[in-house]
Amino acid sequence: MEQQQSSLFSNLSFDGAAKQILKAVANTGFLWTLISMISSVLGFISYFVKKDEYEALRRYSTDSVSTGPNLFSLVISLGISILLFTYMNKFNSLTKSAIETNNQDQMNEGLRNLKNYFWVTGIILIIALVLITLGVLIALLAAAS
């Protein structure tokens, strides 16, 4: 009942301007995640093309930064970019279709994918923060002992 009332008296809508901006948001978000995914795939290819070079660097160098990327980080990066692209692709197609056909259900489904995109990004950020904190703690403990 309360939900029905709030919907009935709410003057918030996806007006002409909101629709235009939302379309642009969906387009740029889609392109960004698509390009990030292609970039990750290229990084993956680059690793295998230059595998011998990186392995030689690892064998003779003590620097961790100058030895190039490792396979594990590339796989994780590719997985994340594919996941984010999936959500953004759904948000893009559903939102644009909802705007064109005035379909409320599609709009809600599109926005659910935008929510999932930010949720996944946030969770990845939390995991990264935990790993960084653990790394710093281990480094401090190693330095102390």
Place this chain on the structure above:
Amino acid sequence: MEDNQQQQEQQQPLFGLEVDHLSKSNLNEASRWARFIAITGFVGLGVVVLLFAIAGAQIADRFSELFRVDAGAGSVLIVVILVAIAICTLWLYFLYKASNLIKKGILASDQKMFNEGLQALKVYFTIGLVFGILGLLGNLMSLF
């Protein structure tokens, strides 16, 4: 077939697309996570700036060693990183602005505020797209 069409017509709102209860819930949740990402990003960038303020000289020396360039180039690299931090701060500011305006727009049922929030989100994604293109070019260059 006809039933399906009728059902679809019933699902369509009378006055176009509304920000209904479900849309509000999804947008609020997205705003909350966007705010978290922006604030965490600000803190992370702040920590990096603090590190540069405390140990700028040592970091410049280390950069020079790692990338096998002279000490002057290490300092230039630090300036480049600080500029990148400033751009990232601006980028996260738009995400923070978007999350705030969308949430406030929904709470106050303010169409102007809501649209400004979406506009800020568009700017955030556009800057992200530019970063994405630069990353792609970087990976392409590393291939050859």
